[in-house]
Amino acid sequence: MAQSKISLTRYLVEQQRADGLIPGQLRLLLEVVARACKSISQAVNKGALGGVLGTAESENVQGEIQKKLDIIANEVLIEANEWGGHLAAMASEEMDSIYVVPNRYPQGEYLLLFDPLDGSSNIDVNVSIGTIFSVLKKPDDTPGVQEGDFLQAGSKQVAAGYCIYGPQTTLVLTVGAGVAMFTLDREQGSFMLTQEDIQIPADTKEFAVNMSNMRHWDAPVKRYIDECLAGKEGPRGKDFNMRWIASMVADVHRILMRGGVFMYPWDKREPEKAGKLRLMYEANPMSWLVEQAGGAATNGRQRIMDLQPSKLHERVAVVLGSKNEVERLTGYHDPL
Numbered sequence: 062m063a064q065s066k067i068s069l070t071r072y073l074v075e076q077q078r079a080d081g082l083i084p085g086q087l088r089l090l091l092e093v094v095a096r097a098c099k100s101i102s103q104a105v106n107k108g109a110l111g112g113v114l115g116t117a118e119s120e121n122v123q124g125e126i127q128k129k130l131d132i133i134a135n136e137v138l139i140e141a142n143e144w145g146g147h148l149a150a151m152a153s154e155e156m157d158s159i160y161v162v163p164n165r166y167p168q169g170e171y172l173l174l175f176d177p178l179d180g181s182s183n184i185d186v187n188v189s190i191g192t193i194f195s196v197l198k199k200p201d202d203t204p205g206v207q208e209g210d211f212l213q214a215g216s217k218q219v220a221a222g223y224c225i226y227g228p229q230t231t232l233v234l235t236v237g238a239g240v241a242m243f244t245l246d247r248e249q250g251s252f253m254l255t256q257e258d259i260q261i262p263a264d265t266k267e268f269a270v271n272m273s274n275m276r277h278w279d280a281p282v283k284r285y286i287d288e289c290l291a292g293k294e295g296p297r298g299k300d301f302n303m304r305w306i307a308s309m310v311a312d313v314h315r316i317l318m319r320g321g322v323f324m325y326p327w328d329k330r331e332p333e334k335a336g337k338l339r340l341m342y343e344a345n346p347m348s349w350l351v352e353q354a355g356g357a358a359t360n361g362r363q364r365i366m367d368l369q370p371s372k373l374h375e376r377v378a379v380v381l382g383s384k385n386e387v388e389r390l391t392g393y394h395d396p397l
């Protein structure tokens with residue numbers, strides 16, 4: 062008899078029984094986030110029929126014009142998570158400061174960070190986008206909860222994942238015991254386990270970068286990409302392919318499924334920003350997923366999950382994916 066599909070709930074219960082990595086409150090948190098992603102998926106799938114495309118009349122903390130769906134996704138995540146008693150506060154790419162759970166609800170021990178809808182530039186042209194989330198524990202020693210409680214290195218995460226809204230709606234999750242993937246069964250309304258122990262091949266012939274920024278990169282990144290472009294006649298002795306979806310969730314999902322290296326390097330246009338991508342709710346969760354799948358993730362010099370954040374919306378350069386490629390590019394940089 063075919064093995065019955067395992068739902069996300071059953072997976073979390075059995076994982077808790079197996080290795081205790083998912084205390085009850087964390088399991089509740091992850092199930093609530095998954096339910097919120099289902100709602101976001103419904104809104105995204107409606108598109109023009111739901112009147113949710115196009116821009117809102119507002120900017121986010123990054124100075125980016127917000128899409129209507131950015132705001133909808135943010136509100137869905139806040140409303141789904143604020144009453145459950147598992148969270149002390151939330152932080153979002155779409156909100157300047159943290160959102161502390163209102164006094165009318167019990168406060169929990171976890172902190173939830175998210176990019177509610179990553180890849181917004183792709184929303185109106187029907188290209189895959191996604192929700193990225195990261196879970197930290199509130200430090201015990203501080204009464205209440207402040208923004209500083211969120212400023213923990215990526216190595217302190219207790220859960221991380223994303224939900225990609227593409228041809229399938231797929232939730233990818235780690236709690237530190239490997240990476241599992243769940244596909245939304247719309248008839249049942251449940252996320253069903255479709256892959257576990259995902260592994261990224263250590264080598265690859267595929268790189269992902271926005272080539273239009275090449276003139277702004279520093280020398281080691283230019284060297285690495287030039288060598289890839291030189292193909293089998295060049296020092297790498299093999300031809301490379303390139304992909305760039307401009308949705309980090311989609312590019313990272315491809316790498317988890319078939320390998321590759323993704324980079325959004327530092328560029329000289331905004332040196333103080335270190336990079337375009339955000340450390341706390343993009344780079345850290347994606348880095349943990351990639352490392353748990355046998356890959357690597359650095360800012361070009363240091364392991365991303367070792368970086369000590371100083372600001373909630375801190376940006377970082379990102380190189381992640383197939384371990385041997387990340388190590389090669391990182392090795393081209395002068396040691397710190």
Ligand code: P6P
Nearest residue numbers: 179180181182271307308309310
């Ligand atoms: P560019 C989406 O806006 C995002 O934050 C990531 O999802 C994506 O990898 C990157 O920016 C795309 O940036 O400069 O190529 O549009």
